[in-house]
Amino acid sequence: MYFPECAARFKHAVQFWKGYGVNAAFSLFFNFCPNIPLPGGRVHTLPHADRKNIVGGLCALMAYHRLGKETFRSETRGWLVIWELGIVVELPVGVLLLYLSALFYHFNIDISGILF
Structure with a gap:
């Protein structure tokens, strides 16, 4: 399964939060x-x-x-x-x-x- 729009949104969120020193712990995901x-x-x-x-x-x-x-x-x-x-x-x-x-x-x- 592949959800390109969802993945793009997650990538954008990861990049946005990096600017504030917050990193996603699990690739595109912040929690598990x-x-x-x-x-x-x-x-x-x-x-x-x-x-x-x-x-x-x-x-x-x-x-x-x-x-x-x-x-x-x-x-x-x-x-x-x-x-x-x-x-x-x-x-x-x-x-x-x-x-x-x-x-x-x-x-x-x-x-x-x-x-x-």
Whole structure:
């Protein structure tokens, strides 16, 4: 995937902030926020929008397994809710999901025990 306009905007922001002595720590990105599973393989966030992100910027999510630790069960754990779109999404291990986290309220839920 390639988002040239988004990349150009990020490059411009990096150059702008360099003039004030602020450097992007991760190439075009100023922050990196891994959500590490809690004991029991759970990842939870409260409903929020990433208000400090660039509005048109993409947030990347990917579930993963930690070696030697309990396996993350994406079938029942850590599903992503994007409130305004009215969707609940399973994010299987190894799948990359890109979305506009500054525009949408989002959070994670466990669906174990919920019947569809």
